[in-house]
Amino acid sequence: MRKRDDRRSLSEIGERSIIEIVKKHLEPIPTSPVPFGDDVVAVTIKGKRVAVLKTDMLVGKTDVPEGMSLRQAARKAVVMNVSDFAAKGAVPSAVLVSLGLPRTFSAKDVEEIAEGLNMGAREYGAYVVGGDTSEAYDLIIAVSLYGTALKSKLMLRSGAKPGDVVAVTGLFGKPAAGLRLLSKNVKLASKIRNALIDSVFMPHARLKEGLALGECGAVSASIDSSDGLAWSLHELTRMSGIGFIIDRVPLAEEARRFAETCHVDALELALYGGEEYELVVTVKPEKWHETEAAVETVDGRLLPIGVVTEQKHIVLDMDGKKRLIEPRGWEHFKSRP
């Protein structure tokens, strides 16, 4: 019996269901070093090396907040792809770009975009090597990233084991606060305001941390936090079949000040914000110290936030209170910018 046409709109079903629908209709590649649905795709080249690939699209309407320049938008389009490479421990080498540009854009606009693309790539040692332009109604920057990795060093979303330490590479909450600042008039010291806005307009991928983590071989699972810390933790539980007790959420001082001034919940900013490019990793406990040291060697830091559990919940255990961390974060189609 043929099933009835599914007429539900995309805003009803949301991004995750869309991806499930697509996946259901694809014939899977026979062998793949990385499971479908992880941050990147990998194809075996020969022997121990794999080609690592990623594509992600920046859309003017949803991904470019008011006040962000085209240079910044183009740079961000590259950085958000690099962040996924960072989470897997893969070295990015070549950037390809499909540009969709409105006819009303000027030659100057194209220059700014090209500068931003180049900047994003060069910051991480990669080069923009080619692409294509088309006419579109809205700015579209579809970046594809290519690089290589040793198969044995790739850090997947699956692999976390009970007892592992869960850790992050930095502080949370700034982009969520920065985005709210952009649409609201808030009295804040200009230094704090600038730091918050900067975190939105000039995000950084934790590539050197990711590569150091991949090298030391003690990471059992890894993901970036681009859809929010809570969402990343839920993805790790789903792909690794485990849970977490989280006893610390590292909050940026600027986000704390914003939350105080605006009387909003700082934890909400740190857990459910998104547009944040820290890495969230699980580390074998016996290797914690050497892993922490490896990240410090590249001037990064690794902050423990809890422990992996067998129970598949994510429990926030702070200030003598236990709560569940909800599976929410940014979701295309459902969320509204």
Place this chain on the structure above:
Amino acid sequence: MRKRDDRRSLSEIGERSIIEIVKKHLEPIPTSPVPFGDDVVAVTIKGKRVAVLKTDMLVGKTDVPEGMSLRQAARKAVVMNVSDFAAKGAVPSAVLVSLGLPRTFSAKDVEEIAEGLNMGAREYGAYVVGGDTSEAYDLIIAVSLYGTALKSKLMLRSGAKPGDVVAVTGLFGKPAAGLRLLSKNVKLASKIRNALIDSVFMPHARLKEGLALGECGAVSASIDSSDGLAWSLHELTRMSGIGFIIDRVPLAEEARRFAETCHVDALELALYGGEEYELVVTVKPEKWHETEAAVETVDGRLLPIGVVTEQKHIVLDMDGKKRLIEPRGWEHFKSRP
């Protein structure tokens, strides 16, 4: 002295100038087996093998004619990328897709798109391995293709030498006629009508021909004809620094019938149409017969259309008349669908 901001709009300057502007702002990758501006990008893996990459975006507004289904549009998005691999003699293995979807699309629409993507990949032995979805105002299907090739077998746009035979892999004019049919009421036998429309909705990439041509090592330059035969010839002259005398333009019988019925110039359809995925190659004359035979071995054909000259013009020498073939074809931003 800082130059004045270039405020010309993209519809004034057109796609080719946009690409030049982008290129000017990119730091070039130190070593690349393929020059910037060729159909694909290649990155040295190790030794003699290169990773081959291509990205091209299908946009609803300009690339999906009325009557084309979403399944066909998604399939075409893959096929147009495969065609560039075919022209270079590279084997496609993995497809990544960045989808931009309007919120009003249904789950059924997504199923059709996924089916079309899978179909396009599997027809050419590749697999859709991953991607990403975003919300957009218009349908955007940005396909990235990954594969490998032997560096020594890659067929570039540069390399044609005076005396080489220029040849194509099939007949021209059907998609140009088919596109006109879609917007016009023309009386034609349904078999002819169907063949013309089919060439627009279900294009085919000449992958097996391209791989056979690459294998035999006698091709000095190669390109596909997606922007029209005239445009492809001009690209080869530009990149190889040569010219052509063309003494034959292989015209599809259905295009000839359409031209007769509508009193349009059949040559115009064949030379300046575009959305056509034949290969245009130059072949060393002493290797012509074995090259022709190699393409016939894979059930393809290679039709000679002229000869490479030192003079950098493209002369059409047919029916006792000599004319220049103009450098026009489909150009995003300037052309109107």
